[in-house]
Amino acid sequence: MLCKFKGSPHWYVRFTAPNGRRICRTTRTADRKLAQEYEIQLKQEVWRACQLGEESPKRWEEAVMPWSQAKKSKPSWRDLRRNLRILNPYLGGKLLRDITAEDIDRIKADRESAGVAPATTNRTLEVLRSVLRMALKRNWLKALPPIEFLDEPDVRIRWITPEEADRLIQELAKSKRTAALAELVRFSLATGLRESNVTGLEWSRVDLERRVMWVEGYQSKNGSAFNLPLSAEAILVLRRQQGKHSRWVFTYYGKRVKRGNTKAFKAALKRAGISNFRWHDLRHTWASWHVQNGTPIPVLQQLGGWKTLAMVMRYAHLGASHLAEFADNVPRLRVVAGKKLAKSECDSTEDAVSA
Known part of the structure; x- marks a missing residue:
């Protein structure tokens, strides 16, 4: 059945699987018709998994869970989690096999229109790629979608005296x-x-x-x-x-x-x-x-x-x-403007440089 929870505009699917397991998932849509389509698809996947022993295709949230557990101890976890929050509106509820280059292009286009720097967008895409790579290792995904990163300007170096x-x-x-x-x-x-x-x-x-x-x-x-x-x-x-x-x-x-x-x-x-x-x-x-x-x-x-x-x-x-000590590690030329310098002139030039 479809239902809504207080404070959320989205429809949720709630039902009991043939093996007695209770299922409750968000459809991530406020459109009832789309939510019904999602409910039918999900029930079919769960039924085939329970009755025929087929492994249910994994969704984005299911891939994020083990990935998050593996990354939580990293010092950069706060930034990684922020990037997950950016990706969720685009990929939440989506089957891993259905994530395409078009989804990735939409993420890049939206971030660019919001004025986000290319380097920042690339960090988000790196998180996406990392999650999908773990899913690939677990055989939840047959191949990675093409992920093209944006060109980044030179790294900003700001220092003070x-x-x-x-x-x-x-x-x-x-x-x-x-x-x-x-x-x-x-x-x-x-x-x-x-x-x-x-x-x-x-x-x-x-x-x-x-x-x-x-x-x-x-x-x-x-x-x-x-x-x-x-x-x-x-x-x-x-x-x-x-x-x-x-x-x-x-x-x-x-x-x-x-x-x-x-x-x-x-x-x-x-x-x-x-x-x-x-x-x-x-x-x-x-x-x-x-x-x-x-x-x-x-x-x-x-x-x-x-x-x-x-x-x-x-x-x-x-x-x-x-590098200064290596600057003179080249032969000194003895011809200036077509004229070959005498040895005394070369010596005078060397003395002037030394002085």
């Missing part, structure tokens, strides 16, 4: 309410860690004597664990947190700080005269400072826990000091 960072920290440190955020900013600029790795840092993963901390694989964005040597600034921040909590490093009135990118952080940015800056840009700033001060790109890759060198090369243009 040490003077701007000092102003931001001073603004946060002025109030007891935001003093904890000031320490989070200091530690982020000293380590380059992502927000979740800083707010979720536990004392069990810090060794002050060896001046090192580590990030477990399940806490890392790329799934790889890595150790991070702690700078003098990072050590000072950690020592100021000692004794405040037995488990969590960064706390506020005895409770773990769960977020750094808050309204208070944004207000402090405004007071410090810093615009177009996000919390993740603290990591960009840390990497940019390293490159500008001569840290080799492969070393920066290990410090930042990046999986590939390509991820770090976006900072390479900010510093060229590591």
Whole structure:
């Protein structure tokens, strides 16, 4: 039978399967005729599964459930869940085998018309592809529909100067309410860690004597664990947190700080005269400072826990000091404007360059 629940505009299908199992599913439509068509189709699928032993074709929601369970422990789960909410209006109630390129094109077109950036849309499509790939491994799907990603502009690199960072920290440190955020900013600029790795840092993963901390694989964005040597600034921040909590490093009135990118952080940015800056840009700033001060790109890759060198090369243009010693590794030409220079002239040129 069809019914409606209070607060929902959609029709629901409720019936008892031949094996006694009670079925209740949303049709995701307010159109009664379409809801009736869905009810007939669903009853046929359930009957064939119960009476003939045929495996019922899986729907989007059924594929999302095991995928969600596998991803819930990831630091990026909040973003993944948000993308699922974006996909559900398009794919909810739909059989996996019926998801087509047209559905994907509609998602892209709607997101584009809403002014969503191509990179953001691609993150949503990546979630869609990931769910379908798991369904493919479980033999719930015979083949993946073609998923074409949008062209993305160059990655945005926004960093601030040490003077701007000092102003931001001073603004946060002025109030007891935001003093904890000031320490989070200091530690982020000293380590380059992502927000979740800083707010979720536990004392069990810090060794002050060896001046090192580590990030477990399940806490890392790329799934790889890595150790991070702690700078003098990072050590000072950690020592100021000692004794405040037995488990969590960064706390506020005895409770773990769960977020750094808050309204208070944004207000402090405004007071410090810093615009177009996000919390993740603290990591960009840390990497940019390293490159500008001569840290080799492969070393920066290990410090930042990046999986590939390509991820770090976006900072390479900010510093060229590591290339200066190789600039003269080419033969010096002895012909200028068609005239061959005498040895004394070449020597004079070399002396001038050396000077």
